[in-house]
Amino acid sequence: MNKTENNMDNSSLIDNWQQVSKQIHQTSDLAGRQVDSVVLLAVSKTKPADMISALAQKGQRHFGENYLQEALEKINTLKSQPEGEGIVWHYIGSIQRNKTRDIAESFDWVQTVERDIIAKRLNDQRPTELPPLNVLIQLNIDNEQSKSGCLPEQLLELVTTIKAYERLQLRGLMIIPAKSDTGAFARTKQLFEEVKEKHPELNGWDTLSMGMSGDMTEAIANGSTMVRVGTGIFGARA
Numbered sequence: 001m002n003k004t005e006n007n008m009d010n011s012s013l014i015d016n017w018q019q020v021s022k023q024i025h026q027t028s029d030l031a032g033r034q035v036d037s038v039v040l041l042a043v044s045k046t047k048p049a050d051m052i053s054a055l056a057q058k059g060q061r062h063f064g065e066n067y068l069q070e071a072l073e074k075i076n077t078l079k080s081q082p083e084g085e086g087i088v089w090h091y092i093g094s095i096q097r098n099k100t101r102d103i104a105e106s107f108d109w110v111q112t113v114e115r116d117i118i119a120k121r122l123n124d125q126r127p128t129e130l131p132p133l134n135v136l137i138q139l140n141i142d143n144e145q146s147k148s149g150c151l152p153e154q155l156l157e158l159v160t161t162i163k164a165y166e167r168l169q170l171r172g173l174m175i176i177p178a179k180s181d182t183g184a185f186a187r188t189k190q191l192f193e194e195v196k197e198k199h200p201e202l203n204g205w206d207t208l209s210m211g212m213s214g215d216m217t218e219a220i221a222n223g224s225t226m227v228r229v230g231t232g233i234f235g236a237r238a
Contacts, residue, residue, distance in 0.1 A: 008051075008234070008235045012235075013054055013233070013235075014054065014055070014058055016232060016235070017042070017058065017233050019232075020040065020232050021040060024040055024216065024220070024227060027216065027220045027221070028220055031220055037225065038225055038226065038227060039062055039225060039227075040060070040062065040226075040227060040229060041062045041063070041064045041209070041226055041227065041229070042062065042063050042064065042233050042234075043063075043064040043066075043228050043229060043233075043234075044063045044064065044074070044230070045064070045066040045067055045070070045071075045093075045230065045237075046067075046070070047234045048074075049077045049078055051234060052078060053078060053081060053083055053084070055233075056078070056083040056084065056086065057083045061086055062087075062088045062226075063087055063089060063090065064111070064230075065089065065093070066092055067093060068091070068093065068099050068103065071089070071091070071107075075089060075106055088109065089109070090107065090108065090109040090110070091103050091107045091109065091110045091112065092111045092112060092174075092228065094112060095114075095118050097118070100118060100125055101125045104121075104123075105126075105127055105130075107133070108134060109133070109135070109136070109171075110122060110133060110135045110136070111135075111138065112136075112138045112148065113136065113137055113138060114137065114138045114140075114148055114150045114158075115158070116162070119135065119162045119165060119168060122167075122168060123165035123166070123167040123168045124167070126167035126168070128167075132166070132167050132168055134168075134169050134171050135162065135169065135170055135171065136171055136173055136174040136209055137150055137155065137159070137172075137173055138150065138175070138176075139151075139152065139155065139173050139188060139191070141175045141177055141181070141184045141188050142178045144178060147176065149175070149176075152191060155195065156198065159195055159199060160199075163202060169204050170204065170205065171204050171206060171207040172192060172205055172206060172207030173191065173195075173207075175188050175209075175210045177210070177215075179215075184210075185210055185211070185215075185218060185219050186222050188210060188222075189208065189222050189223040192205075192223070206225065207225050207226055208224050208225045208226065209225075209226040209227075210222075210224045210226075211227040211228070212228050212229060212230075213231060213232040216229070
């Protein structure tokens with residue numbers, strides 16, 4: 001059996017992924033939504049390229065990475081493999097100014113845009129031969145000082161700024177709510193709809209990235225279109 005460096009064989013990895021996918025479909029159905037209306041983002045940070053490859057061969061397309069240098073190595077490794085061609089890479093880590101060029105050049109999505117200076121740099125550094133970079137605004141829905149994100153009262157201004165950048169495609173919102181905040185998903189959905197109402201020209205405004213292994217049922221019930229699952233698929237972090 002082919003073992004990964006994380007001591008999980010590919011059979012267990014695929015089983016985990018299938019169980020998570022099944023749970024998403026069942027939860028979507030219970031919420032009265034289409035079973036394919038929620039995208040599974042497999043959070044592959046700290047996990048090796050061979051695990052990503054195994055899932056990609058089974059049809060998993062979207063992978064999320066937090067650490068830039070580690071991600072770039074995996075992207076380059078998988079680029080030469082047939083299954084690597086279908087992978088959609090999401091950057092979900094914090095963004096420093098000196099990292100924007102590599103992110104703009106190598107990723108398909110960025111979920112953690114929280115201020116104009118980062119959006120502008122990503123726009124200016126996105127290669128013209130690539131399609132516009134899909135971006136989500138990270139929202140600090142609970143106004144927690146320890147967390148990154150645009151504050152709710154700053155959201156509409158930031159949307160107005162980002163939508164003018166031609167090399168970015170503004171797609172929606174991402175949150176990491178406080179565990180104690182049971183209303184965060186509903187409030188985020190309300191803000192999402194407010195942006196849609198006030199900016200009808202945003203044709204690509206279609207993504208709510210919220211919910212992880214422990215709370216994705218509630219997130220999906222409140223309109224999430226993308227859930228981010230790491231440990232539930234890949235096992236515990238090293």
